Amino acid sequence: MKVKTVTVRALVALFITATLVWGALDLGLAAEKSKQEVKPKYGGTLRREFEGDVPSLDPAHIGDTQSHEVGYCIYNGLLGYANDSAELVPELATSYTVSPDRKTYTFKLRKGVKFHNGREFEASDVKYSLERIIDPKTKSEGQWTMEGILGAKEFAEGKAKEVVGIKVIDKYTVSITLAKPLPFFPSIMAMSYAYIVPKEEVEKWGEDFTRHPCGTGPFKFAEWKAGQYVKVVRNPEYWEKDKWGQRLPYLDAIIWYFIPDENVRFMKFENGELDLYYRIPPASFERIMKDRKRAPYVVRGPQMVIQYFGMNNSRPPFNNVLVRRAFNHAVNKVKIIQKVINGRGIMAQGVLPPGFPGYNPNLRSGYPNKAKALLAEAGYGPNNPFPKITIWYNQHGTWQKVAESIQADLKAIGVDAELQSAQWSTYLDKVRRYDLDIFRLGWMADYPDPDNFLWTLFHSDNIGQDNSAAYKNPEVDKLLDAARVERDWKKRVELYQKAEKLIVADAPWIFLYHPITDWIHQPYVHGVIVHPIVQQVYKVIWMDKK
Numbered sequence: 132m133k134v135k136t137v138t139v140r141a142l143v144a145l146f147i148t149a150t151l152v153w154g155a156l157d158l159g160l161a162a163e164k165s166k167q168e169v170k171p172k173y174g175g176t177l178r179r180e181f182e183g184d185v186p187s188l189d190p191a192h193i194g195d196t197q198s199h200e201v202g203y204c205i206y207n208g209l210l211g212y213a214n215d216s217a218e219l220v221p222e223l224a225t226s227y228t229v230s231p232d233r234k235t236y237t238f239k240l241r242k243g244v245k246f247h248n249g250r251e252f253e254a255s256d257v258k259y260s261l262e263r264i265i266d267p268k269t270k271s272e273g274q275w276t277m278e279g280i281l282g283a284k285e286f287a288e289g290k291a292k293e294v295v296g297i298k299v300i301d302k303y304t305v306s307i308t309l310a311k312p313l314p315f316f317p318s319i320m321a322m323s324y325a326y327i328v329p330k331e332e333v334e335k336w337g338e339d340f341t342r343h344p345c346g347t348g349p350f351k352f353a354e355w356k357a358g359q360y361v362k363v364v365r366n367p368e369y370w371e372k373d374k375w376g377q378r379l380p381y382l383d384a385i386i387w388y389f390i391p392d393e394n395v396r397f398m399k400f401e402n403g404e405l406d407l408y409y410r411i412p413p414a415s416f417e418r419i420m421k422d423r424k425r426a427p428y429v430v431r432g433p434q435m436v437i438q439y440f441g442m443n444n445s446r447p448p449f450n451n452v453l454v455r456r457a458f459n460h461a462v463n464k465v466k467i468i469q470k471v472i473n474g475r476g477i478m479a480q481g482v483l484p485p486g487f488p489g490y491n492p493n494l495r496s497g498y499p500n501k502a503k504a505l506l507a508e509a510g511y512g513p514n515n516p517f518p519k520i521t522i523w524y525n526q527h528g529t530w531q532k533v534a535e536s537i538q539a540d541l542k543a544i545g546v547d548a549e550l551q552s553a554q555w556s557t558y559l560d561k562v563r564r565y566d567l568d569i570f571r572l573g574w575m576a577d578y579p580d581p582d583n584f585l586w587t588l589f590h591s592d593n594i595g596q597d598n599s600a601a602y603k604n605p606e607v608d609k610l611l612d613a614a615r616v617e618r619d620w621k622k623r624v625e626l627y628q629k630a631e632k633l634i635v636a637d638a639p640w641i642f643l644y645h646p647i648t649d650w651i652h653q654p655y656v657h658g659v660i661v662h663p664i665v666q667q668v669y670k671v672i673w674m675d676k677k
Contacts (some may be wrong), residue, residue, distance in 0.1 A: 170375050175674035176384040179407045180396045182527050183555035184358055184389050189341040190326035191264055191271040194597070195559055195574055199323050200666040201387065204363050205247075206326035206346030209238055209257065210317055214671050217435075217579050217663045219317055223252060223327055223347065233312035233618070234281075240303040244370050246329045247351045254305040258297045260327045261307075262286065265294060272563070272596050273324030275587070279316065279615075281308045311616045314623070318578030349380040349670040362386045371670065381658075381673035391554060393528030400651070406618035406674070407652045407659065408665075412528055416473040419651065431649040432661030435484050435576035437584070438476070439640040440522070440537065443568050445594075445601035448509075448518060455638035457505035458569075459496055461544045462537050462641050464472065471532045476644035481635050482584050484645040489627045496635050496642040502544045511545075521549045524571040525558040534571065537641070562599050572599060573646075576664055581627040586611045589634050602639035 140147045162291035185198045193202045209224040224238040244252040264271045265283045277283050281296030296308040306447035309316060319325060324511070332345040342354045349371065350363035371379045388405070390396040393412050398409040411419050411429070419425045430467065442449035442458065449455055469478045477485055481494035511517045522538060525529040538548045548569075553561065562570050574597075577583050587593060590611050591603040607630050635642070652659045662668055 151504070155368045165384060169657075171373065171377065171381050171671075171673035172675055173377075173673070174383055175381075176386060176407045177382050177656070177669070177672060177674065178386065179387050180399070180405055180409070181387045181555075182393070182396070182489075182525065183391055185355075185361060185387075186556040186559055187341045188211070188344040188347075188352065188355070188361075190260075190323055190328060191269050191273065192341065193323040193326075194272045194531050195555075196573075197387075197555065197667050201361055201363065202323050202326065202344075202520050203348070203665055204350040204385065204669050205344050205348045205352055206323070206328070207244075207348050208321050208323075208325045208327065209240075210321040212321060212662070212664050214668045215662070217658055219321060222321075223257075224320075227317070231491075234310075235306055235308040235317065237300070237304065237306045240305065241370060242303055244367055246347055247345045248329060250329060252327065252329075252347055252640075253302045254299040256327050256329060257305045258299055259330045261297055261325065262294050263328070263333070264324050272326065273322070275593055275596055276319050276322055276324045279309050279311065279319075280315045283310075293375050312618065314616060314618060314620075315578060315582055316579040318580060318583075322577045350385065353384065354357045358389055360388045367530050369670075373671070380670035382669065385669055389653060391526045405655070406656050407650065407667075407672075409648075409650055410529070411649055411651055413471060413473050413532065414528075416475070418589065419592050425651065428654055428656075429649055429651045430659050430661055431647060433484070433486070433663070434646065434648045434661060435487055435579065435663055436573055436644045436646055436648070437479055437482060437484060438571075438573045438646060439479070440569055440571050440643065441562075441600040441640050442638075443565060443601055444639050445565065445604070448511075448520070449568060451509050452637055453505050453509035454511075457502045457509070457544065458541070458546075459638045460500070460505070461502040461546075462540045462643075464643055466540075466579050467533055467536050468644050469670050471536055472529065472644070475647045475649065477647070479642040479644050481631050481642065482582060482588070483631065484520060484576075486578070487581070487584075488579055489624045489631075491628045494632065494635050496638070501570060502510070506544060506546075517546045519547045519549065520568055521551050522569050522571075523553070523558070523561070523567045525555050533643070565599075565601055569641075570599075575666070578664070581624075581631075582611075582615060585627055585634070586615060586629055589630075589639070600639040602634075602637065604633060604637055607633050607637075 181197050187198050190206055193199050207222040210219050211222040213220050223241055225241050227236050227238045229236055255560050261277055264273055265277045265287050267287055270514055282291055282294045285291040286294045298306045329345055331517055333340050336343045349366055349369045351366050353362040353364045355361045365380055370377055397412050397415055399405050400554055442455055444450055464478050476575050480496050483490045522534050524534045534550050561567055587597050589602050591608050593602050610626050610630040614623050617623045648661050650659050655674050658672040
């Protein structure tokens with residue numbers, strides 16, 4: 132498909148360039164790619180680990196990496212990403228055209244694609260799925276992704292029975308008209324919130340659709356045992372084929388086991404009870420990389436990710452910018468990167484990862500060496516001690532060690548902090564309710580545009596959605612709104628960089644690092660890569676052991 136949006140094409144090219152620069156970090160990807168020249172085999176059940184249960188398998192509520200990883204197997208969007216890069220490619224749409232005013236996108240749909248319930252996918256499913264995300268009754272965390280569509284606001288407010296900007300032209304053609312041009316709109320159609328679902332299944336199950344997910348993807352949902360595992364099985368009618376003409380996927384099934392303890396998880400991998408493992412535990416990393424039998428099966432590379440500790444900007448003590456700045460300076464990021472995560476990260480000086488479109492190398496998120504002075508300026512000292520706080524993190528050995536490191540750094544400036552963890556889905560719910568004062572989170576790009584980091588995470592309109600710190604700055608909002616509709620890429624970059632500079636100065640987060648990700652797999656597993664956007668592309672993984 133020829134992507135007619137020049138801005139998106141330029142963004143993809145920029146990120147691909149950055150990925151090549153970072154390629155020197157890779158220890159196994161080249162070798163793995165060479166193995167892919169061997170014709171893949173069918174069969175086998177891949178066993179993988181998760182640190183906890185998945186929150187949801189309904190696209191309307193898929194906003195975390197674990198749910199997205201499973202959802203990417205079950206569903207398709209109109210567009211998606213190439214199996215080995217951030218290039219936009221057709222999925223349920225075979226092509227699209229854009230009107231001269233850049234507002235209307237007309238998608239030609241793939242014929243003969245079936246939902247997992249056996250019914251053929253058609254244009255009305257697109258309209259239903261996108262309107263469902265906009266409908267306030269759905270309570271989708273991704274409602275913001277569709278706000279640019281003409282008539283979305285009126286539909287969400289109950290003033291219209293349908294979204295006028297989404298039109299079914301015929302069974303295999305649908306058009307989407309925007310209120311204003313959005314340079315990155317095609318990438319939104321590749322997000323999990325834009326996955327296509329069958330109306331009859333959603334209405335049959337209601338809120339329980341999350342436990343009976345049905346899409347058009349390479350794998351069908353099979354089973355979900357709360358607190359134990361989730362399983363998908365091969366969709367024999369999936370439309371995509373490999374270069375040998377073989378129908379994807381290759382695996383018979385995938386099982387993600389929920390194992391909270393990091394040491395137990397990795398022990399199971401080393402004992403052969405798991406076939407694929409995400410992020411080698413820091414305590415084992417050096418040993419693994421020196422192991423001639425294990426190291427060749429480690430695949431490393433960058434992802435478009437930032438790890439951070441957010442602070443609740445809406446209430447004391449973190450509604451005071453001086454406190455937030457003091458915390459940012461007090462935390463020793465170099466220590467965390469070198470001692471806790473084995474050097475597998477690049478220090479975050481701002482929000483955007485290095486090499487990402489719009490990245491500003493001149494930002495500095497640290498402040499002059501006077502954290503105690505900043506707290507004193509904020510009104511805290513011997514006569515007014517800083518209130519005791521709780522640092523929250525999701526159950527994971529690495530995050531516990533990061534939290535302990537931050538706890539010690541804060542202790543040095545007179546701040547006492549307790550540590551508290553929770554299982555992932557419970558933890559995420561607490562964050563979304565703004566129950567926590569300081570908390571660990573990360574963000575992985577949905578599409579290669581600064582908008583996905585800066586507007587999504589810091590615009591005040593997204594408080595209650597992905598603006599987890601409840602950050603609000605009218606000047607930042609103004610800059611981000613202007614950048615969203617600016618067609619000239621250079622001008623867009625200027626607007627985004629001005630906004631990011633203000634965000635860094637306001638310090639709504641403790642900006643930590645951009646991770647260098649690693650996967651380790653058993654020798655009989657092939658096709659594992661580090662994808663810049665998708666957590667893992669399971670449809671191209673194969674095994675020579677059944």
